[in-house]
Amino acid sequence: MSSPDPQRDGTPSSRLMTIALLGAGILVLAGGGAFYLASQKVARPVEAGAIAVRVGDKSCEPMDLTVPAGRSVFEIENASNRPIEWEILDGVMVVEERENIAPGFRSQLATRLKPGSYDITCGLLSNPRGKLTVIASAHSEAEKAKPPLKAFIGPLSEYKVYLVLQSGQMIQATKTLQNAIEAGDVAATKAAYGAARVAYRHVESVSGRIADIENAMDPVAAYLAGREQDPAFTGFHRIEFGLWRESSVxxxxxxxxxxxxxxxxxxxxxxxxxxxxADLSGNSAREARRLAEGPVISGDSLYASDDLAEFAAAVDGLEKPVSLLLPLVAEASPETVKTVTDAFAATRAEIGKLGGTGTPVAYTDVPPDARKTLSASFMALADAIDRINPALGQE
Known part of the structure; x- marks a missing residue:
């Protein structure tokens, strides 16, 4: 019996199968290429405000671009006869790029750029590069000014430690005061009282906002119905009254x-x-303004009259959290750092003029005009500190 003839019985030969497979492969490739070209032709809608860049055979149009910092969208058109890539370069580093833009096609690139001067490629590597200048804008300054939240972890933690340490020192000084009272030693009690008040002033920008603690530790007789005889007249000022007004423990x-x-x-x-x-500088600004509007004008230590020493301690307390923020502020707004630093120096200088950093001067001897000048200094300090949060994008 002879072998069957595949051509006779209708079975396709292996040669025909190979030809068919090759043809199908060509169709797939062609279809893929057509899809790629179609996908470039049917590009996403051009975003409003997109900056047009036309890349020719030898150069870009335009060769020099200026845009505001922040988000920009570029629409790159390949007007050359070869596929191109378009890059934004910062020195040798690629900031953003779009690759494989076919001749006659367009591609969009959205990016966020910081202020500075960049290069842009214009087709072939041998072509001259264009220039992209990014200028500061209100948006970029706000973005630049807003450090990531993790940047505040250190300042917040360090200030918390400072508050706990100062409150600990206040407790120790108050225990010394207690011992002096038990010993009946008025002079030693006065010295311990002063040390405790310094530590209290260091934390008052925070403690003063805790109402029940403030009312227990530092109530002012003028705000009580019975004044010095009122049962609620406790804390520091009651001890101050006994030591200086009554000269007794x-x-x-x-x-x-x-x-x-x-x-x-x-x-x-x-x-x-x-x-x-925002609390770090916010509390300091609030306390500086409170001092300017009240205690500096009317006096706070009405019996000991050692307000200048307490005001000097208060300035130290105001400065601590601010100093922890200044390295961050320096990156965003160097002029704010100078304004704040100068304001602290000016306030200390005003206190020093009145004798608050040397020989004790009774605040009762400070005339009203001098108090107004010192008040204005504290108010200017509050205004300066108030510039920190906006500079850091916290408002």
Whole structure:
């Protein structure tokens, strides 16, 4: 029996199968190429405000571009006869690029650019490069001014440690004060009182906003119905009244005992108090303004009259959180750093003129005009500190 003839019985030969497969492959490739070209031809709609760049055989049109910092969209048209890539270069580093733009086609590139001078490629590597100048804008300054939240972790943590340490020092000074009261030593009690007040002033921009603690540790007699005789007249000023107005420690032990307990409560509160980045400078500005509008004009230590020493301590307390932010501010707004630094120096200078950094001068001897000048200095300090949060994009 003879072998079957594939051509006779209708079975296709292997040669025909090969030809058919090759033909199908060509059709697939052609279809893929057509799809690629169609996908470039049917590009996404041009975004409003897109900057047109036409890349020819020898150069770009335009060769020099200027755009505001922030987000920009470029529409790159390949007007040459070869596929191109278009790059934005910062020195030798590629900032952004679009590759394989076929002749006659367009491609969009969206990017965010910082202020500076960049190069742009214009087709062949041998072609001259164009220039892209990015200028600062309100948006870019705001973005530049807003550090990532993690940048505030260090300042927030360090300030929390400072508050706890200062409240701890206040507790120790208050215990020394208590011991002096028990010993009946008025002079030693006065010295310990001054040390405790310095530590208190260092944290008052925060503690002063905790109402129950403030009302227990630092109530002012003028705000109480019975004034100095009112049962709610406790804390620092009650001890101050006994030492300087009555020149005695009689009856002060229970006041000191409660003051120690309140100081311990304050320390515990400060340990767990939550801060936002804006609070660091915000609290200082608020406290500087409070001092300017009230205590500096009317006096705060009405019995000891050692306000200047306390104001000097208050400035130190205001400066601590601000100083932790200044490295961040320096990157965003160097002029704000200078304004704030100068304001702190000016306020200290005004206190120094009145004797607050040398021989003690009774605040009762400071005339009204001098108090107004010092008040204006604290107000200017508050205004300067108020510039920090906007400079850091916190408002």
């Amino acid at each position: 009689a009856g002060l032990k229970p006041i000191a005992d409660k003051l120690i307990a309140d100081a311990a409560t304050l320390r515990d509160r400060l340990k767990v108090l939550k801060f936002e980045p």
